[in-house]
Amino acid sequence: MFRKSVAVGAGLMVVLLVAAALPGAVLGANVSSGAPADTGKITVAAWQAALIAFGYYLANSPWLFGLAFFTLYRPLVAGFFVGCILGDPAQGTLIGAAINVPYLGFISAGGTLPADAGFAGWVGTTIALAGGLDPTKAIPIAFGLGLVGTIIFYGRMAADSVFAHWADARAEKADISGVALMNWLPGQALLLVISVVPVFLFALNGPAYVQDALSRLPAWIVTGLVIAGGILPAIGIALNMRFIFRGSVIPYFFIGFILMTNSHGSMSLVVIAALGLALAYLHLSFVRGLAPVKAEVDVAPVSGPAVAAAPRIEGAGSGVHLTRGDLLRSWALWTFFAHANYNYERLQGTGFAHAMTPIIRRLYTTEDEIRAALKRHLVFFNTEPNFGNIVHGTVIAMEEQRANGAAIDDDAINSVKSGLMGPLAGIGDTLSQSTITPILLALGIGIAGGTASGSAVPTLTGATGNPLGAIIYVVLVSIVIVAIGYTAWMQGYARGRTFVTELLRSGTIDRVLEGAGVLGNMVLGALAAKFVVVNLAPTVTIAGAQLNIQAAVLDPLFPGALALGLVVMTWWLLRRVNPLLLLSIYLVFAILAAYPFFGPDHTDSSDPSAQYQVCTASLLHPYYPCGAPPALPAPTVAPTVAPSVAPSTQP
Amino acid sequence: MSLRLVRIDDRLLHGQVVAVWLRALGAQRIVIVDDATARDEFLREVLTLGAPQGVPVEVHDVATGAARLIALAATPEPVIVLVRMPRTVLELRHAGVPIEVVDLGGMGSGPGRRRLHKTISVSPDELRELRELEQMGTRVEIQIVADDRPIPFHSLDSGS
Numbered sequence: 001m002f003r004k005s006v007a008v009g010a011g012l013m014v015v016l017l018v019a020a021a022l023p024g025a026v027l028g029a030n031v032s033s034g035a036p037a038d039t040g041k042i043t044v045a046a047w048q049a050a051l052i053a054f055g056y057y058l059a060n061s062p063w064l065f066g067l068a069f070f071t072l073y074r075p076l077v078a079g080f081f082v083g084c085i086l087g088d089p090a091q092g093t094l095i096g097a098a099i100n101v102p103y104l105g106f107i108s109a110g111g112t113l114p115a116d117a118g119f120a121g122w123v124g125t126t127i128a129l130a131g132g133l134d135p136t137k138a139i140p141i142a143f144g145l146g147l148v149g150t151i152i153f154y155g156r157m158a159a160d161s162v163f164a165h166w167a168d169a170r171a172e173k174a175d176i177s178g179v180a181l182m183n184w185l186p187g188q189a190l191l192l193v194i195s196v197v198p199v200f201l202f203a204l205n206g207p208a209y210v211q212d213a214l215s216r217l218p219a220w221i222v223t224g225l226v227i228a229g230g231i232l233p234a235i236g237i238a239l240n241m242r243f244i245f246r247g248s249v250i251p252y253f254f255i256g257f258i259l260m261t262n263s264h265g266s267m268s269l270v271v272i273a274a275l276g277l278a279l280a281y282l283h284l285s286f287v288r289g290l291a292p293v294k295a296e297v298d299v300a301p302v303s304g305p306a307v308a309a310a311p312r313i314e315g316a317g318s319g320v321h322l323t324r325g326d327l328l329r330s331w332a333l334w335t336f337f338a339h340a341n342y343n344y345e346r347l348q349g350t351g352f353a354h355a356m357t358p359i360i361r362r363l364y365t366t367e368d369e370i371r372a373a374l375k376r377h378l379v380f381f382n383t384e385p386n387f388g389n390i391v392h393g394t395v396i397a398m399e400e401q402r403a404n405g406a407a408i409d410d411d412a413i414n415s416v417k418s419g420l421m422g423p424l425a426g427i428g429d430t431l432s433q434s435t436i437t438p439i440l441l442a443l444g445i446g447i448a449g450g451t452a453s454g455s456a457v458p459t460l461t462g463a464t465g466n467p468l469g470a471i472i473y474v475v476l477v478s479i480v481i482v483a484i485g486y487t488a489w490m491q492g493y494a495r496g497r498t499f500v501t502e503l504l505r506s507g508t509i510d511r512v513l514e515g516a517g518v519l520g521n522m523v524l525g526a527l528a529a530k531f532v533v534v535n536l537a538p539t540v541t542i543a544g545a546q547l548n549i550q551a552a553v554l555d556p557l558f559p560g561a562l563a564l565g566l567v568v569m570t571w572w573l574l575r576r577v578n579p580l581l582l583l584s585i586y587l588v589f590a591i592l593a594a595y596p597f598f599g600p601d602h603t604d605s606s607d608p609s610a611q612y613q614v615c616t617a618s619l620l621h622p623y624y625p626c627g628a629p630p631a632l633p634a635p636t637v638a639p640t641v642a643p644s645v646a647p648s649t650q651p
Numbered sequence: 652m653s654l655r656l657v658r659i660d661d662r663l664l665h666g667q668v669v670a671v672w673l674r675a676l677g678a679q680r681i682v683i684v685d686d687a688t689a690r691d692e693f694l695r696e697v698l699t700l701g702a703p704q705g706v707p708v709e710v711h712d713v714a715t716g717a718a719r720l721i722a723l724a725a726t727p728e729p730v731i732v733l734v735r736m737p738r739t740v741l742e743l744r745h746a747g748v749p750i751e752v753v754d755l756g757g758m759g760s761g762p763g764r765r766r767l768h769k770t771i772s773v774s775p776d777e778l779r780e781l782r783e784l785e786q787m788g789t790r791v792e793i794q795i796v797a798d799d800r801p802i803p804f805h806s807l808d809s810g811s
Contacts, residue, residue, distance in 0.1 A: 107666075107670055107671065109665075109666035109667045109670060109671060109796070110662075110665065110666060110667045110757065110770065110795070111769065111770050111795075112667065112795055112796050112799070114798060157769075242674040242675075243670070243674065246705075247705065344766070344769045344770050345760045345766065345772075346759075346760065347770065379759075379761065380759035380760055380761065382662065382665075383665075384666060415691075418661065418662070419688070419691065419694045419697075420694075420697065421662060421665070422660075422662030422663045422664050422665035423663070423664050423665065423694075423697045423698050423701040424697075424701070425662070425665040425666045426664050426665045426666055426668065426669035426670070426701055426702070427669075427701050428666070429665075429666030429669065429670045430666075430669055430670055430703060433666070433670060434670050497693055500697055501693070501696055501697070501700075504696070504697065504700035504701060505700065510704045513703075513704070514704070575675070575677055578798055579798055580798065
């Protein structure tokens with residue numbers, strides 16, 4: 001079953017590669033007259049495609065101090081770099097930000113990957129930027145690409161299991177450097193090839209291919225893609241709401257949304273975040289202060305001695321002791337290489353052994369001891385690689401005691417590893433993947449989303465991207481993640497179990513999560529107002545005047561009510577419906593909603609009246625509002641409108 | 652049926668359960684049944700304190716766990732049950748806990764273990780126990796996270 005799906009995946013990949021390579025050569029020749037509404041095309045040179053491909057590899061590689069997954073892998077950041085490579089960082093960041101919104105609730109835990117956000121970001125931005133596509137249109141296209149990218153991840157997860165056995169063989173020979181090498185060299189060589197080749201081809205040929213495909217589609221389907229680009233972000237936002245839209249912090253989401261829509265999208269996300277921080281402080285002081293502390297509610301009293309740290313072996317001069325340098329080296333190796341050979345069989349098993357190499361070198365001298373230690377740490381291991389570092393610190397302290405004669409057997413070490421790695425990963429993933437990263441991303445995306453268009457409902461069309469959004473995100477997320485990882489490692493070593501129980505009992509983590517929930521809901525609400533777009537196109541005739549239902553009736557009462565309704569409905573639906581299924585339903589709905597039920601599909605005429613007929617012909621429309629209806633008396637429009645179009649406005 | 656998920660996972664409570672399953676099912680209680688964990692006071696405390704706020708975690712040995720689950724199954728409260736190994740499910744089943752479906756969520760590899768699917772490996776003993784569960788009428792499925800499509804165990808079990 002599994003082999004079959006890999007084979008199908010590989011086959012699909014070959015077909016897509018051929019398809020991506022074809023149009024440049026064959027179809028590209030007859031692309032000329034198509035009338036895409038998008039402008040500003042860039043031709044991707046081979047060197048640029050190569051840089052983009054290498055960037056995608058880096059996004060999955062260990063070389064950036066383990067931070068690639070939090071930085072280069074995110075479409076916001078990928079968009080910035082693709083923009084730099086193609087010569088337009090502002091537009092690249094804007095497109096990356098748009099592509100990133102559906103991935104706001106993205107989580108990869110224990111070798112699962114819902115979609116490849118990195119592939120969507122690097123390839124999607126290239127195609128949209130080089131093809132001069134509207135950022136909104138890039139959203140559904142990039143999401144499709146993200147599904148293709150999972151093939152690379154799953155192929156690698158399967159293949160890397162083999163390299164774990166190569167590491168076993170080195171461990172059998174007590175070859176410390178060999179085990180370390182097997183954790184990164186073969187896995188990364190493979191990853192380099194399977195990442196760079198497809199992304200290079202997609203980057204080189206994708207823009208022309210997608211443009212060609214778009215130019216062949218009926219106008220309403222292309223319009224439907226833009227509508228989908230306004231609707232799909234609701235899924236990313238709702239996925240993220242599953243984590244933070246809970247309990248007493250729910251109202252902050254609506255505050256964020258209302259602030260953004262009622263400032264016509266012009267309120268800075270930094271200001272909203274600052275407000276969020278202030279409100280988080282108030283919330284923790286006044287609302288949470290009334291709730292009982294968790295430790296008093298559901299935890300049976302635990303007797304003291306059982307949770308105390310194992311006694312340290314004291315006695316300077318005797319035995320072997322780890323230096324601070326050993327600890328730092330070990331931490332750095334883990335931070336870099338935890339996922340260098342990520343695989344289905346052991347997950348981070350070889351990464352753990354690699355991190356232990358400086359410790360083993362220091363503590364053990366005989367070949368038997370070294371062999372046993374390497375094998376001990378090559379087994380299955382998986383935790384969240386930052387907060388979960390408490391496990392490593394604790395295990396290192398146990399190894400040190402064991403090397404100095406304490407009665408600690410393999411079972412004791414294994415049971416600490418296997419017992420702690422799960423619960424700590426649960427807390428760690430909640431902290432890093434479902435709280436810190438999405439909140440900071442939402443902030444960065446909001447900043448990157450740039451200046452508002454000034455319309456009643458904010459839109460990305462015509463907005464200017466702000467590369468600062470990507471830069472601020474990278475700086476903040478890197479500081480927070482490294483700080484967590486370092487503290488967990490060192491405290492785990494120094495205090496072991498005591499640190500875990502004290503930290504959990506103090507309720508600090510719950511307080512951080514709840515405060516983050518306030519800030520996160522504010523920012524997420526503001527982001528929903530900025531990126532979720534639902535525009536009703538139909539008009540009603542009242543007292544001889546054509547009125548757009550949304551512009552004339554809904555928005556004056558509550559701007560963005562439809563978008564807000566969509567987001568909340570999506571959040572509710574996600575408890576019952578698989579996200580991918582919901583995404584497909586929304587995509588189909590968006591395209592059907594663009595079908596011209598009430599008028600013509602498109603017009604070559606520049607006559608505003610004809611364009612208005614097209615704009616109001618479907619159920620939804622991406623642009624807001626559909627210009628002034630020809631029959632509507634609109635004084636501000638009158639002076640510039642040709643007499644034949646608006647005779648009634650002439651006195 | 653309020654035992655929304657009965658999951659065999661040798662890591663018990665971790666990111667997939669806390670960050671994905673709990674949200675997807677809207678579960679309000681987690682019950683861990685494992686003799687060794689129930690004896691370890693430190694692990695018990697980490698597990699009960701480490702879960703998200705508002706989701707109580709109980710750790711039981713098989714004997715008390717069975718009685719607790721029979722009681723919980725009769726209430727409407729949505730519960731996630733976590734165990735380390737197939738034998739525990741079998742014991743719960745023999746003790747009368749109504750389990751319609753058991754989910755294989757994480758079973759690490761190791762010497763003498765055969766890989767069935769991605770992160771799911773089984774020993775010969777576990778394979779026998781899973782077959783016995785199927786014979787008793789409990790469906791065995793692999794579904795690592797909520798968004799995955801469940802794969803029936805018997806479609807991966809080549810027999811013999």
